[in-house]
Amino acid sequence: MTINYNKWSAMPEQERMNIFNRSELVISDVMDTVSQIIDNVKSNGDKALYEYNRDFDGVKPEKYNLRVSAEEFEEAESSLSADVKEAIDFSIANVLKFHKSQIPEGMNMIEIRKGVFAGEKAIAIESAGLYVPRGRGSFPSMLYMQAIPAIAAGVRRICIVTPPDEMGKVDPGCLYAARKCGVSEVYKTGGAQAIAALAYGTESIKPVVKITGPGSKYVSAAKRLLSGIVDPGLPAGPSDSAVLADASADPYKAALDLMTEAEHGSDSSAILVTDSESLARKCMAYLDTLAAKLPPQRKKFVEDVFAGFGGIILVDSIEEGARVVNIYAPEHLQIVTEDPWDTVQLIENAGEILLGDNTPFSNANYSIGANAVLPTGGKAKTWSALSARDFIKYSSIVYSTAKGYRDLEKHVKVLADYEGFAAHGNALKLRNDNV
Ligand SMILES: NC(=O)c1ccc[n+]([C@@H]2O[C@H](COP(=O)([O-])OP(=O)(O)OC[C@H]3O[C@@H](n4cnc5c(N)ncnc54)[C@H](O)[C@@H]3O)[C@@H](O)[C@H]2O)c1
Numbered sequence: 001m002t003i004n005y006n007k008w009s010a011m012p013e014q015e016r017m018n019i020f021n022r023s024e025l026v027i028s029d030v031m032d033t034v035s036q037i038i039d040n041v042k043s044n045g046d047k048a049l050y051e052y053n054r055d056f057d058g059v060k061p062e063k064y065n066l067r068v069s070a071e072e073f074e075e076a077e078s079s080l081s082a083d084v085k086e087a088i089d090f091s092i093a094n095v096l097k098f099h100k101s102q103i104p105e106g107m108n109m110i111e112i113r114k115g116v117f118a119g120e121k122a123i124a125i126e127s128a129g130l131y132v133p134r135g136r137g138s139f140p141s142m143l144y145m146q147a148i149p150a151i152a153a154g155v156r157r158i159c160i161v162t163p164p165d166e167m168g169k170v171d172p173g174c175l176y177a178a179r180k181c182g183v184s185e186v187y188k189t190g191g192a193q194a195i196a197a198l199a200y201g202t203e204s205i206k207p208v209v210k211i212t213g214p215g216s217k218y219v220s221a222a223k224r225l226l227s228g229i230v231d232p233g234l235p236a237g238p239s240d241s242a243v244l245a246d247a248s249a250d251p252y253k254a255a256l257d258l259m260t261e262a263e264h265g266s267d268s269s270a271i272l273v274t275d276s277e278s279l280a281r282k283c284m285a286y287l288d289t290l291a292a293k294l295p296p297q298r299k300k301f302v303e304d305v306f307a308g309f310g311g312i313i314l315v316d317s318i319e320e321g322a323r324v325v326n327i328y329a330p331e332h333l334q335i336v337t338e339d340p341w342d343t344v345q346l347i348e349n350a351g352e353i354l355l356g357d358n359t360p361f362s363n364a365n366y367s368i369g370a371n372a373v374l375p376t377g378g379k380a381k382t383w384s385a386l387s388a389r390d391f392i393k394y395s396s397i398v399y400s401t402a403k404g405y406r407d408l409e410k411h412v413k414v415l416a417d418y419e420g421f422a423a424h425g426n427a428l429k430l431r432n433d434n435v
């Protein structure tokens, strides 16, 4: 298999840009298509959703409800094996523990000066639409990773949109996870059309104020185009990852872990950044043999990634490697160096940072408890992992006593005059005139 292999100092600018811009390049390709989908949903509501279910997701039945029924929840639960339910229960418990710790106090006040108090009141957003993908895999994990922080934050209305299968059914693992989390409003619609439905509303789906969740290029493009209508949350597009490793790392484990995010799709990215040429060469050989054992679709994705947006970058030192990682700003980063606790001090941009080779991406994707909905495509430079904070906003709360008011008065009049806002100044200057 072809694996991009470059020494950082000699890497052509074009190849650097290919890796650093990765999913950006594919999302911009579909803006026109997605814009048409959005207009259709805005004008035709449910009718457009049924059409796209038929055309994009291959739904065969002509008559079915977009909303999942109570019977469908029952059917889903009874169709699942005990070990799948147990794994979901186990993971939900860990994710809940992690996210409960993020809930702020209801209201905090401090005394700024004598008689002048200011603070913040945390208020949950009123509604959230969670996108759970299902194109190149099914994702119960992405359901509980979103539902749990939303519930912990106290969102009153939580609904889920996710693509149906050919029979017009939602993935049973997702329905089981939804029920476990206490969410019953689930709709059978995916892609850009689902995002448009949540933004504008349709006959079946009431609009929400915020959308979260990862998705393909269509979902990412729709969120971008609708960002003036609805809060689209953190940009979680095609998955990407980096392994930052030195000569102490096990090349076999590094190859196993590098392939996990690569198998999400040809539009994903995965890079090994190392100062060890020997590790790089051995890891490359393992990538080749391990990829050959994957099922055909996953093998193709992995091959496309290592010849496309991914590969191996050889650096002169771990410090230089950390600089490369900070520019790449991975969604998932694993550090496998002699002292990962020391190396982590060099990292500024990464959605999540996993330390040592006992913390593979897979464990964090599903079960450790930290959130696996993460900023992709270099957006970890400014965005964080999904958290309970994404579902909470803050109102400033301010109170002054009469003494506190008088202390501020003189300075506020001066500032209002300086800025030329007469009415602002009058609100203080004329305050006692009408007696
Ligand atoms: N960043 C994160 O936290 C995170 C987490 C999990 C997954 N992901 C990423 O999410 C993505 C999930 O993608 P997916 O494909 O599996 O699921 P998806 O649900 O996002 O995409 C499937 C939908 O795309 C639409 N679609 C398919 N072909 C289309 C076409 N030609 N035109 C218009 N719309 C079309 C269909 O409506 C379909 O329902 C992957 O890229 C994965 O890497 C990211």
Ligand SMILES: N[C@H](CO)Cc1c[nH]c[nH+]1
Pocket (backbone or CB within 6 Å): 139, 141, 142, 238, 239, 240, 261, 331, 365, 366, 372, 373, 374
């Ligand atoms: N790697 C994904 C986030 O980028 C999460 C996930 C769920 N299932 C498999 N992977």
Ligand SMILES: [Zn+2]
Pocket (backbone or CB within 6 Å): 239, 260, 261, 264, 365
């Ligand atoms: Zn993954």
